[in-house]
Amino acid sequence: MRAHIITIGDEILIGQIIDTNTSFIAKELDKIGVEVKKTTSIPDEKEEILEALDFASKNADIVLVTGGLGPTKDDVTKHTFCEFFNDTLVENKDVLKNIEDLFKHHVKKPMLPANKAQALVPTKATVLMNKYGTAPGMWLKYDETVFISMPGVPFEMKALMTDEVIPRLQKEFNRPFILHRTLHTYGKGESEIAATIEEWENNLPKTIKLAYLPSLGKVRLRLSTKGNDLKNLEAAIDSEVIKLKELIGDIIYGYEDDQPLEHVVAELLKRKGETLAVAESFTGGQIATAFTAAPGASKFFKGGIVSYATASKIDVLNVDKALVDKYSVVSAPVAEAMALGAQKLFSADYTISTTGNAGPTKGDSDAAIGTVFISIGTPHEIFTHEFHMGNHRERVLTKSVNKALELLQKEILKN
Known part of the structure; x- marks a missing residue:
């Protein structure tokens, strides 16, 4: 049709x-x-x-x-x-x-x-x-x-x-069945995934098509087939999904009909009875928005601070001014201090903090545009990561939000 x-x-x-x-x-x-x-x-x-x-x-x-x-x-x-x-x-x-x-x-x-x-x-x-x-x-x-x-x-x-x-x-109308399975991945780019699954892709049945759907920090892999026998179609496509999971299961976090990653993380927190707070600088509240967009966020989300200016990091989150003077506002020590400050301020089990230079100008730091620090505070420790997300503001913001969610999920699953 x-x-x-x-x-x-x-x-x-x-x-x-x-x-x-x-x-x-x-x-x-x-x-x-x-x-x-x-x-x-x-x-x-x-x-x-x-x-x-x-x-x-x-x-x-x-x-x-x-x-x-x-x-x-x-x-x-x-x-x-x-x-x-x-x-x-x-x-x-x-x-x-x-x-x-x-x-x-x-x-x-x-x-x-x-x-x-x-x-x-x-x-x-x-x-x-x-x-x-x-x-x-x-x-x-x-x-x-x-x-x-x-x-x-x-x-x-x-x-x-x-x-x-x-x-x-x-x-x-009499219609054939059109069947899709879309897997969500994070942490690897399109070309790296393609190299890993090349042999599997080359051996796909002719009736099944694979499409790569990349976005900033994520890649969706869509398997598609169509025909008149739904059971055979489901069996064929499910068999290929199993093979794919054996190759890249460590970067698959869900499927097309599943909830987005922030909802997956939210369910993890609610199931464990644990809480989250955020302290955002250059991401401007986008992480908090992702979590609070769905009903029920109050069960795990304690609150967030958008400490965009350097002064608010010091005054609200109690970041030591000496850290800022010594390392600059875009640095691992400041990101860690922001995560710790949010953890204490909201009495939260987990925290995310972001500080970085999204461009187009350098702002309060001399760090290169695209330099990003993300800290994940857990009940036991704070982990800080440095990234270089490119030189386009939207790209830096989107990739950073996605990366923060990915890092948080990994820490929750470890504890």
């Missing part, structure tokens, strides 16, 4: 918003055995939409369109659909009632004519009721191709995909 995703909106093309809809739709389609062959972003212009619909009708079995369904004049998707399908708009009573209910119970403002006009849908369309917004989804057929139109608001689109679109596609 071939799918084509079309996102409509000038705001996407000028970079005003990030298109997260395509990513979500593609993942949901992949789960049910539908391959996305093309994605397209186009402006709110009739001719562009018609051209995209025409191309998709000749090259895809399923076309999913998001955006352009709002109440304003620049939203032209429904009218363009009517032109493409040689159809007209009519008022749908169920959609109108849904809009009226939304205004009555949630908006609490008078409906405008433009809001009521959203109850107009093509006569040939099957309505997909939008429980969270006024623009309905639409399901239409053109020859053998199914066209699905959904609003561009992400939470509205996601609900329609989950509640309406996916169940209908599963009923409408």
Whole structure:
């Protein structure tokens, strides 16, 4: 099954918003055995939409369109659909009632004519009721191709995909199984991993593909296969995962559907009944944010200090000024003192401290840009590590956060 995703909106093309809809739709389609062959972003212009619909009708079995369904004049998707399908708009009573209910119970403002006009849908369309917004989804057929139109608001689109679109596609089409296993690794780069698993990779069955998905401080390895016998597919791919774990099991920390590393660490701490605090300088609170983004962080996370300026390291974390004067603020002794200060301040079992020079200027230290010190405080000892993370600020920050999480996990597992 071939799918084509079309996102409509000038705001996407000028970079005003990030298109997260395509990513979500593609993942949901992949789960049910539908391959996305093309994605397209186009402006709110009739001719562009018609051209995209025409191309998709000749090259895809399923076309999913998001955006352009709002109440304003620049939203032209429904009218363009009517032109493409040689159809007209009519008022749908169920959609109108849904809009009226939304205004009555949630908006609490008078409906405008433009809001009521959203109850107009093509006569040939099957309505997909939008429980969270006024623009309905639409399901239409053109020859053998199914066209699905959904609003561009992400939470509205996601609900329609989950509640309406996916169940209908599963009923409408016979689909193969598409199976992925994605392993998360840390601590080694893409080329080093490739060299280690080269022989295994060369001997992979032709039905299984391997993809390297590197990011800063991490590499994901994705194994993919497809076919009609799910049990055989699972057995084949699981067999290769076992072989892979024998080669690089020491750097694998989870799988695609698992929680991210900060959640893995959080679960370790909660299971052991131990606590964590952080003292961050150049990472600016990113480590604390990673841990507190998920519910339940209060069970293990005691608190954090963003001691960005040198004075705050001395005044808040009680770092000895003599250490700063002797070794500079970006140094192993200062990182260690920050970890110890946070440990005492919050009475935490574990601490992470970061001090470094992320650039683009050197700040309070003469340390080279990219120089980073990370300390991990444990119930028994403090371990300090020096790294050189490159000369790009975002790279230095992201790699440092990932490395701090990796180091903390290792220490927790040792104790």
